[in-house]
Amino acid sequence: MTTSPILSVRALEKRYGTFIGCTDVSFDLWPGEVLAIVGESGSGKTTLLNCISGRLDRSSGQVLYRMRDGRFPDLDDLSEAERRFLMRTDWGFVHQNPADGLRMRVSAGANVGERLMAVGERHYGEIRHTATEWLSRVEIAAERIDDQPVAFSGGMRQRLQIARNLVTRPRLIFMDEPTGGLDVSVQARVLDLLRSLVSELDLAVIIVTHDLAVARLLSQRMIVMKSGRVVESGLTDRVLDDPRHPYTQLLVASIPES
Numbered sequence: 001m002t003t004s005p006i007l008s009v010r011a012l013e014k015r016y017g018t019f020i021g022c023t024d025v026s027f028d029l030w031p032g033e034v035l036a037i038v039g040e041s042g043s044g045k046t047t048l049l050n051c052i053s054g055r056l057d058r059s060s061g062q063v064l065y066r067m068r069d070g071r072f073p074d075l076d077d078l079s080e081a082e083r084r085f086l087m088r089t090d091w092g093f094v095h096q097n098p099a100d101g102l103r104m105r106v107s108a109g110a111n112v113g114e115r116l117m118a119v120g121e122r123h124y125g126e127i128r129h130t131a132t133e134w135l136s137r138v139e140i141a142a143e144r145i146d147d148q149p150v151a152f153s154g155g156m157r158q159r160l161q162i163a164r165n166l167v168t169r170p171r172l173i174f175m176d177e178p179t180g181g182l183d184v185s186v187q188a189r190v191l192d193l194l195r196s197l198v199s200e201l202d203l204a205v206i207i208v209t210h211d212l213a214v215a216r217l218l219s220q221r222m223i224v225m226k227s228g229r230v231v232e233s234g235l236t237d238r239v240l241d242d243p244r245h246p247y248t249q250l251l252v253a254s255i256p257e258s
């Protein structure tokens with residue numbers, strides 16, 4: 001790990017009117033690190049993720065990001081163009097529902113190729129070649145390249161969404177319940193794939209999940225949220241094996257025995 005974080009969240013708060021979606025959230029994320037945000041439904045996980053990733057305006061606090069050129073600005077201080085470029089290239093966002101992250105009526109190849117065009121790739125042959133390579137990395141057969149995601153199974157759609165996100169070699173990926181909508185057997189395959197790609201590409205990841213088994217498998221560190229606040233944080237194994245806050249103890253105790 002390097003000594004400087006890729007992302008720093010400081011005293012972040014989001015209010016919906018007078019209701020607090022999340023408050024007083026601070027943490028650093030290092031390059032190559034996977035951080036899980038866990039907590040029950042309504043605890044503020046998605047609100048936090050969306051505020052950090054710039055999909056939702058925060059009410060107060062800072063989100064600082066290490067740019068490739070070494071600057072470490074607050075995202076609010078970037079121009080709209082810079083922010084958009086970041087989102088299209090340096091960042092990825094894997095949605096729970098693949099339809100939110102894919103264009104369902106364009107071909108699988110075009111779904112992947114589009115992101116390459118956003119970083120300036122213009123050569124059709126190259127784009128198609130890279131798209132084919134990425135389909136194979138996410139275990140989608142090359143002959144499906146011209147098929148639309150509407151014709152894919154849930155697991156295939158999710159794997160295509162992952163390929164679309166990773167093709168530009170981003171440094172930071174946000175994931176919101178990436179296996180939440182999938183059958184258990186399909187989940188395992190997608191999780192396996194995510195785990196190997198994250199490690200191979202040395203990605204920094206913030207993953208929201210209510211599933212502690214997913215957090216255990218993918219993350220090194222986690223934060224536990226309750227009613228919009230962080231009640232516990234630490235190394236994933238420590239938090240899950242020796243939970244200190246009563247709420248975390250309850251969450252851990254409610255994991256079904258496998």
Ligand SMILES: Nc1ncnc2c1ncn2[C@@H]1O[C@H](COP(=O)(O)OP(=O)(O)OP(=O)(O)O)[C@@H](O)[C@H]1O
Binds near residue numbers: 020039040044
């Ligand atoms: N647009 C909104 N307007 C008002 N309240 C909202 C809005 N979005 C979320 N909330 C509230 O903020 C709180 C946190 O919601 P959030 O979706 O962040 O939780 P979550 O932990 O991600 O839950 P889930 O796992 O069910 O998605 C909830 O009480 C929710 O009702």
